[in-house]
Amino acid sequence: MVKIACVIPAYNEAKNIVRVVDSVRPFVDEIIIVDDCSSDETVVCARTTGALVLQHPINRGQGAALETGNTLALARGADIIIHFDGDGQFLAAEIKDMVEPIISGRADIVFGSRFLGKKTNFPAFKRYIIYPLAKIFTRFLLGVKLSDPQNGFRAFSRQAAELIRIENRGMAHASEIQTKAFRNGLRVAEVPITVIYHHFGQRLSGGFKIVRDLLISKIIK
Amino acid sequence: MLQQIIALIIIFFFILKLMSQKKKQEISGNEFRIWLIFWLVAALAVVFIKQIDYLVARLGFSGSGINFLIYLAVLALFYMVFRVRLELAKTDKHLTDLAREMALRPKK
Numbered sequence: 329m330v331k332i333a334c335v336i337p338a339y340n341e342a343k344n345i346v347r348v349v350d351s352v353r354p355f356v357d358e359i360i361i362v363d364d365c366s367s368d369e370t371v372v373c374a375r376t377t378g379a380l381v382l383q384h385p386i387n388r389g390q391g392a393a394l395e396t397g398n399t400l401a402l403a404r405g406a407d408i409i410i411h412f413d414g415d416g417q418f419l420a421a422e423i424k425d426m427v428e429p430i431i432s433g434r435a436d437i438v439f440g441s442r443f444l445g446k447k448t449n450f451p452a453f454k455r456y457i458i459y460p461l462a463k464i465f466t467r468f469l470l471g472v473k474l475s476d477p478q479n480g481f482r483a484f485s486r487q488a489a490e491l492i493r494i495e496n497r498g499m500a501h502a503s504e505i506q507t508k509a510f511r512n513g514l515r516v517a518e519v520p521i522t523v524i525y526h527h528f529g530q531r532l533s534g535g536f537k538i539v540r541d542l543l544i545s546k547i548i549k
Numbered sequence: 550m551l552q553q554i555i556a557l558i559i560i561f562f563f564i565l566k567l568m569s570q571k572k573k574q575e576i577s578g579n580e581f582r583i584w585l586i587f588w589l590v591a592a593l594a595v596v597f598i599k600q601i602d603y604l605v606a607r608l609g610f611s612g613s614g615i616n617f618l619i620y621l622a623v624l625a626l627f628y629m630v631f632r633v634r635l636e637l638a639k640t641d642k643h644l645t646d647l648a649r650e651m652a653l654r655p656k657k
Contacts (some may be wrong), residue, residue, distance in 0.1 A: 362652065382652040388645045396649045403653075497645050 332427060333358040333406035335397030336379075337390045338414035342369040349377040352374070352412060360400055362393040367494035390480075391501025395494040402489055409489050411482040418481050421521045422525035424440060426483040426519055437488040437509045439474055440481030444520035465539060472506045478538075481521050488514050500541035556595045564588050594618060 329447070334356040337419055338345055347360055347522070357380035363371045365387040374381045382396055403408045408427050412418055414471075415530065429435035453470070466477040491512045496504045508515050564585065570580040594601060601614035610617055 339627060384648045384650050385651050388648050392645045392649065396652050399649065495642075497641075501611065 330431060331358070331405055332356045332359060332408045332410065332412040332423075333401035333404065334423070335394055335401055335497045336361045336412050336414045337364060337397065338362065338370050338374065338541065339364040339387070339390070339393075340368045340370060341414040342366070342373045343368055344416045345373050345414055346377055346493045348412070348420075349374070350380050351372050351416075352410075352423065355420055356410060358401070358404065358406065361398045364373060364388060364390070364393045364529040366546055367461040371542050378437055388499075389497035390499060392470065392491035392493050392497035394498075394501065398484070398489050400493070402486065406489075407486050409484045409486075411480055411484075413435035413480045417525065418460070419524075420520075422481070422521050423483075426481065429517040429519070430483055430485045434515065436514040437492075437505075437515045438483040438486045438504065438519055439476065440479045441518045442479065442517060442521065442523035443475040459493045459527045462538075466503055466506065470542070472503070472510055474506055474516070476518070478502045479521070479523075488512075492518050498537065498541050503542055504540060511513050526541070537542075547548070553595050553598065558589050560592045560595065600631060 334352050336348060336359065338347070340359065341348070345361065349361070352359055352469070359377070360382065361374045361377075361379050362382045362532070363374060364384050369384055371381060371458070380400065380406055382400060384393065384396065397411075398409055408430055410423055410426060412420070412423070426440060427436050459476075462477045464477075466474070467474040478499075482505065488509065491514065492505055492508045494501045494504060494548050567576075567581060567584050567588065570576045571578075575585065576584075598614055604612075605612070605614045605617045612620075
């Protein structure tokens with residue numbers, strides 16, 4: 329029996345977390361919410377869902393929250409670990425598409441992609457400016473050949489989660505995970521997913537911070 | 550000559566400030582000694598600037614002694630910033646590890 333755990337990093341998601349957990353519950357065996365020191369009622373709301381709730385005592389970033397969640401999921405015997413955003417951007421029903429390549433033995437790690445055919449209300453500036461730049465950067469500087477360099481919807485086999493320790497605590501963790509997946513020789517698959525934008529999300533300045541963090545982490549090991 | 554006097558007066562005030570900080574125990578003994586040596590060396594450099602000019606010219610540098618000292622100071626600053634960045638990154642990682650350990654600790 330394959331055990332599927334879902335890690336949901338949450339920061340000030342009191343409005344969304346219950347709805348997100350309820351939507352995910354039918355598709356996974358265990359839900360781990362990692363609250364990154366929210367200033368709202370996220371933890372209180374999360375605890376009403378019956379999911380496992382971890383709390384960072386200080387804010388450390390999404391990358392750090394995901395690694396905390398991965399650590400617990402592995403300790404609790406998860407065979408597959410899903411990363412699922414806590415803001416309701418992803419569709420929980422697509423979790424079965426994400427885990428299928430791992431269950432069938434085709435892949436060790438699966439990345440969701442917004443650019444493989446599914447409709448999304450992508451802000452035009454992101455679609456035509458920010459993401460093409462991000463793809464160029466990840467392809468030529470990190471050697472990552474994926475269609476979506478900054479997607480938070482992922483599925484890890486246990487082996488992949490054990491091999492990939494997320495060290496970048498900020499938003500550069502997405503590029504880090506992809507880079508380490510390729511460098512470790514893992515079998516990578518991409519799956520089309522839907523993303524519902526409620527707000528603009530990460531800006532171009534966020535992209536520069538990601539590049540900075542990746543360059544610094546290359547220098548400082 | 551006037552510039553040297555002004556520079557020495559400024560250094561003198563920095564040394565007085567340093568001694569006040571040591572007296573109030575705002576800095577440790579080691580820190581006090583390091584900064585005192587730094588300011589004394591700076592004062593010596595100001596007093597013997599002509600000799601430094603001569604030495605720098607003998608070593609083949611085209612600029613003046615003071616320019617050479619400034620270049621050295623800038624290099625030293627870059628190195629210090631690099632070291633501080635390394636320490637910050639280490640501390641940041643330790644903070645994250647600590648936050649993770651606290652989050653994973655079983656609740657009583």
